[in-house]
Amino acid sequence: MTRRKTDPAAARDALxxxxxxxxxxxxxxxxxxxxxxxxxxxxxxxxxxALEEAFEAGRRAASQS
Incomplete structure (x- = not known):
């Protein structure tokens, strides 16, 4: 099974x-x-x-990298 790479910019824009x-x-x-x-x-x-939510989402994404 092939995994698709998620485009980080597209994921960011969707969020x-x-x-x-x-x-x-x-x-x-x-x-x-x-x-x-x-x-x-x-x-x-x-x-x-909304800004707090976006900030927290960014922090979570950074900690997963």
Missing amino acids: ILEIAQRRFSLETLETRNSDRLDFHDVAVWAIRD
């Missing part, structure tokens, strides 16, 4: 998108050229929570 979807209810992080779709009001505590 960032997952955090954004869960924390901010965003569909995508792609630019859609629409103010209504590209700009969102977000509470500072929600931003902090």
Whole structure:
């Protein structure tokens, strides 16, 4: 059986998108050229929570290497 190598950048982007979807209810992080779709009001505590989650994910990934 052949194992696939996971692209680290793709894995990182997927995790960032997952955090954004869960924390901010965003569909995508792609630019859609629409103010209504590209700009969102977000509470500072929600931003902090998302950044903490991303930081912890990075720390866990680094300790597994």
